[in-house]
């Protein structure tokens with residue numbers, strides 16, 4: 457797969473920030489951590505990774521805009537293009553020594569995501585996609601799963617953590633979904649949940665109240681892998697609402713009905 461210049465910039469940046477995160481992950485007990493809000497932590501590792509990503513991405517494309525979880529927002533000289541970055545998605549896992557976290561980088565053009573990279577550095581799995589060019593994991597083209605029976609399917613979600621207000625909705629969803637399917641998983645890194653749907657590892661995923669940087673890269677990876685993705689309420693915009701529902705094509709309608717009814 458030969459990507460565009462921008463995709464190569466994104467992959468190179470993800471690898472460089474990934475090396476920094478893997479190093480910090482090995483000595484995670486020594487990291488300085490602070491709390492941004494209820495249950496929302498940030499560490500030296502998040503900050504260091506974001507600094508590397510900013511140097512790499514803005515260094516290569518100085519006119520683009522910038523939106524990142526730990527460093528706020530800048531409108532670039534070119535208002536049509538913007539990097540959307542989560543330097544460490546799954547910080548809570550990272551801080552507990554759980555190897556399930558990722559770097560998420562998206563490129564937006566005129567309000568639409570045109571390229572996305574989700575890098576699981578601990579497992580060296582680089583998920584990426586570019587509009588019209590398919591979705592990939594390392595050297596392999598990926599596709600959503602072909603399962604179409606609910607009873608054989610597994611779904612992922614995020615369980616609301618301290619401070620998040622969507623508990624009643626999530627409990628209602630779970631009560632309807634759990635008896636109908638083969639299982640529900642909760643891993644704690646939204647960008648990887650999306651990448652796993654794209655790779656056919658589970659059939660679908662839904663979650664509410666996410667941030668733009670959790671979702672932007674994963675959205676295009678799911679689409680390019682042949683998946684369907686919308687906001688939980690299909691009239692909403694995914695990135696601005698932060699609510700997402702995605703699945704392979706064959707099960708989408710049945711799954712969406714369970715969550716939406």
Ligand code: 2AM
Nearest residue numbers: 495496544545546547548614617645646
């Ligand atoms: P973060 O690690 O970048 O903050 C969905 O669960 C998203 O919520 C995750 O991708 C995660 O992104 C964020 N999040 C923030 N605090 C969390 C917590 N205590 N538990 C799980 N996810 C959390």
Ligand code: CA
Nearest residue numbers: 496497525547
């Ligand atoms: Ca966070």
Ligand code: CA
Nearest residue numbers: 542545546670
């Ligand atoms: Ca995140």
Ligand code: CA
Nearest residue numbers: 525542544545
């Ligand atoms: Ca983060």
